[in-house]
Amino acid sequence: MSCRKCLFLALMLQASLTGCATMSSVPAGGQVFVRGQNDEMVWEKTVDVVHDYFYIERENHFDNVIETQYKVGAGLLEPWQHDSVGFENRLESTLQSIRRKAFVHVTPTGDGYLISVQVYREREDVASQSQMSPGGATFRQYIPLQRELEIDSTDIARGRWIPLGRDPELEQEMLESLQVRLSR
Incomplete structure (x- = not known):
């Protein structure tokens, strides 16, 4: 294959992966203002949008807080999951275990x-x-088998997760979905 064809294919691949990049109508900062007087309708549509991305762990209408369960990030082979936004996030979730949790006020x-x-x-x-x-399943033949029925699970019980901060891409996508859903 010639150098021009390789360059052309690389440019086409890059163009197809980036898509149409436009500025978001939702302001940055992780919040959006919506007009509405019906408290129940706004709350139920917000819960509906959050449920599109996460399972809800706690929903308190009096405190105006929705807290979700942790969700393992969707990889490249899971396009039906919406919690990983963009190619980079999906690739990272494919190669490394990433989990997300959302709080909505x-x-x-x-x-x-x-x-x-x-x-x-x-x-x-x-x-x-x-x-x-x-390696733990191999047996030595010169020592009689000694069974220990108690498992030391102290290392398993501790979750070892490194905080990476906030996910602004997913926040923006959820806010855009909220704006669309509440404008109907």
Whole structure:
């Protein structure tokens, strides 16, 4: 294949991966203002949008807080999952265990609601050897078998997740979905 064909294919691949990049209509900062007077409708549509991305762990309408369960990030082979936004995030979730958790606050104001979305990312730390390593299943033939029925699971119980901060791409996508859903 000639150099021109390789260059052309590389440019076409880059153009297809980037798509149409446009500025978001949602302001940066993880919050959006929506007009509305029906408290229940705004709350239910917000819960509906959050449920498109996460399973809800705690929903408190009196405190105006929605907290989600941790969700492992979707990889490249899971296009039906919406929690990994963009090629870079999907590639990272494919190669490394990433989990996300969201907090949504719906604050009533004078003539509408201020909805803020905060999504936090964490990466799994797999530095130590697993309890189920193949070397642990080998037996020495010169020592009689001694069975220990108690498993030391102190290392397993501790979750080793490294905080990576917030996920602004997912926050923006959730806020855009909220704006679209609440404008109907």
